[in-house]
Amino acid sequence: MKKHNFGAGPCILPQEVFKQAADAVIDFNGLSILEVSHRHKDYEAVMDEARNLVKQALNVPDDYEVLYLQGGATLGFTIAALNMMRDTKRAGYMNTGTWASGAIKEAKKAGIDVNVFASSEDKNFNYIPKDYTIPTDVDYIHFTSNNTIFGTQFKEFPKTDLPLVCDMSSDIFSQEINVADFDLIYAGAQKNLGPAGATLYIVKKSVLGKSTSTFMPSYMDLKIHAEKDSMFNTPPVFSVYVAMLNLRHLLANGGVKAMAARNKAKGDLLYNEIDSNPLFVGTTAVEDRSLMNVNFVLKDEAHKEAFDAAWKAAGIVGLNGHRSVGGYRASMYNALELESVQVLVDVMRDLANKHA
């Protein structure tokens, strides 16, 4: 029976990518991809392609570096703060959810005086703040483009002349972006890019080597990674290889523009059902609804048992909401088919027909 994976991440990737990845575990030019030296020319070609495909997919300008590191967005919080720290050692952060809060916490630990100039914590992060003043007396501005746990997404990015930094872990490659608006973008791979274990950095070259931090381990210095073509130390070989496969698949299928249209269609289908179905209600502000993570709850918990049994019987997995919100979360990353969303919608309608 076909599984419909609505999990929040690590998440679904194209079936073709899984097949190609499995093949390479057995045979990559005569060896397993798991036993190939990262210094072998065949693997250097993989790393080069994995970096170049990011540039193609997002139209990354020439004055940016694309790097693959390890440690997830969690280590990225610290790397961002250390690399962006300048004379004021202050930064402006927007607090729009659990991951944004984590970024703030780690920036403070890294020695940044954080100015949280906008927050949606007052309503359990169910909206994106809009009425705020961006500080000007800081080194950089940081935000989180999509909030995986609470299901909100920036439709317009903050506008500032200051260096702009974004954690795009959960919506990168889901839509077109203008990389030139940012000094630093970072993203854990395990949503729209590849398997867990790699973290993408897109950094403006002029940022490198300008930190005022007295603490800068080599691994956290993006300048060192850039100088070594993202091979400063052994990279997460397999994760980068699968990211490369997935980016090939993305570009062969219309790139992020086509993906954005597909994600819009999936979002429309599910949000329309949530809004028209008498049994369900969405949990986030309508104008800030994420196309990646759709949060909703039953109006009456009495239907929980029947609904849970029905979606599980339909082959749906990963639909339970995060403990911070409860209810349900349908994560609909790039690789999730419209057909899978239709399966979920059919289950919801069927429940309404029986119980409403």
Place this chain on the structure above:
Amino acid sequence: MKKHNFGAGPCILPQEVFKQAADAVIDFNGLSILEVSHRHKDYEAVMDEARNLVKQALNVPDDYEVLYLQGGATLGFTIAALNMMRDTKRAGYMNTGTWASGAIKEAKKAGIDVNVFASSEDKNFNYIPKDYTIPTDVDYIHFTSNNTIFGTQFKEFPKTDLPLVCDMSSDIFSQEINVADFDLIYAGAQKNLGPAGATLYIVKKSVLGKSTSTFMPSYMDLKIHAEKDSMFNTPPVFSVYVAMLNLRHLLANGGVKAMAARNKAKGDLLYNEIDSNPLFVGTTAVEDRSLMNVNFVLKDEAHKEAFDAAWKAAGIVGLNGHRSVGGYRASMYNALELESVQVLVDVMRDLANKHA
């Protein structure tokens, strides 16, 4: 044609492990292992088993934690320094090669006043220092058990009452060790443990939370990882899964004791050939020869073309020496078969028969 992978790492793993890993990329309980949530109970069981098998394989005492992080030994250099820093903020380091030098550099960057009390840099790291005095006015002592690039290995570990820290990246699981002698062991996975992308930490519980460092990002605090059962953030899911498969294979085949005997047999076979073959000479002090990385050179470079052609024709890969040493390096990690070493020895003998 069968390949004999003598590469220095990422390196050969058992063929059975490659097969099982490829299977899981296609089907792990109905999904690809690459799309499974790390919070799913099936994956929590993987992480638990991967941690427990380390305890079994190395007889890890109950007062130690086993953790899988990311970032390789390079990030480990900093993590070790930050977590072991106490009142003196000083540490004693042994400099036995490129990686030991890296550990020293990063400890300094982390704020440690490093006392390099023993070094083999005077002879391009071709031996392990023996005549040294371990300092007593420091927080901890650090060494690198096997020097991947230069092919030397500690046969006896330094003895001290101070906390002992070891980077065991390139020989962990190759022999029996007494974990209780150490406060912290760390090791990049990509030699005897699994694919690149995971880094193992074995840390005494009493070490956790005792750092005096003013800088401690959450990702680098081993106490936080321990409290979260090594799932503080998304782990390198696939790398840990393959490490688990490989540890199962290790334990099903006699564990580290059997592996040590096998590694000794491989080392004896190749070192005996190097010593008896008129065309070759080893580059390291005989008493410090590594069983993991065997460095040797041709006495006469005139034979280089013929030798290189012959080993390549025999299906051998990864035999070229590191640029710091030149010549050849035969890395013979756990999964390399004695048969592969015999193939190399036969090529060397054949060359001598023709040209000596």
